[in-house]
Amino acid sequence: MKSAKSLGFCFGQKKRKNKTQRFRYVRGGMQTLVCSRTVHSSTVVTNLRKTSKLKFETIIKTISLTSYSLIILMGQMIGIPFIVWLFWTSFEFGNNDQIFAIIGLIGLISFFTRYFKKRIFRILIFGLMLTPLIRRLTEIPIEKFNYLAFQIPSIIFITTFAILILKPKIK
Numbered sequence: 001m002k003s004a005k006s007l008g009f010c011f012g013q014k015k016r017k018n019k020t021q022r023f024r025y026v027r028g029g030m031q032t033l034v035c036s037r038t039v040h041s042s043t044v045v046t047n048l049r050k051t052s053k054l055k056f057e058t059i060i061k062t063i064s065l066t067s068y069s070l071i072i073l074m075g076q077m078i079g080i081p082f083i084v085w086l087f088w089t090s091f092e093f094g095n096n097d098q099i100f101a102i103i104g105l106i107g108l109i110s111f112f113t114r115y116f117k118k119r120i121f122r123i124l125i126f127g128l129m130l131t132p133l134i135r136r137l138t139e140i141p142i143e144k145f146n147y148l149a150f151q152i153p154s155i156i157f158i159t160t161f162a163i164l165i166l167k168p169k170i171k
Contacts, residue, residue, distance in 0.1 A: 057167070060160050065111065067156035068129065072149035073136065079149060083108075086132060097135060104132035122165045129161075 071082035080088075086108070089101035107128025115121040133154065137145065145151070 057164070060164055060167075061111075064157055064160035064164065067153040067160065068108075071133070071153040071157070072147075074144065074147060074150070082133075082153075097132070097139075100132045100135040103128050107131070119165060122161075126161050126165060130158075 069081060069083040072079040073082055073085050086101045086104050089095055089097050090105055092098060107125050110116065110121070110125050110128070116125060
């Protein structure tokens with residue numbers, strides 16, 4: 001008899017009566033009847049969990065950095081992004097805010113280093129990145145920050161960074 005494998009048909013062949021050979025899985029010394037297509041070893045499951053946690057962390061880090069750079073500081077005529085203010089002020093010599101801008105840039109740069117994986121360094125980096133914001137809030141009257149282009153990105157940055165600090169460590 002002929003078989004049409006490309007169509008998925010098999011003519012004239014008997015079906016297997018013992019299907020358990022295709023449905024076996026050994027874990028911990030015991031056999032479990034599970035379909036071989038859906039079985040994942042513990043190593044595969046662990047790797048899948050790690051990659052999903054890494055994807056979650058990458059998404060939260062991206063949201064946090066984007067919101068940090070989208071904080072708008074309103075001036076007399078126009079608003080400037082906070083990230084531009086950080087770079088500009090760090091190279092403007094003789095300014096009182098220069099040291100705070102440099103501290104913020106150190107925090108921003110250390111966000112991309114290997115030290116970010118430890119929780120204590122995450123807390124330290126969060127403090128470094130918040131220092132210029134707190135300095136601006138204490139230097140200028142608080143009524144000047146009553147606009148959504150400052151409030152929404154600041155709240156998003158603080159909450160996403162808090163999630164990054166509090167999330168459990170990947171094992």
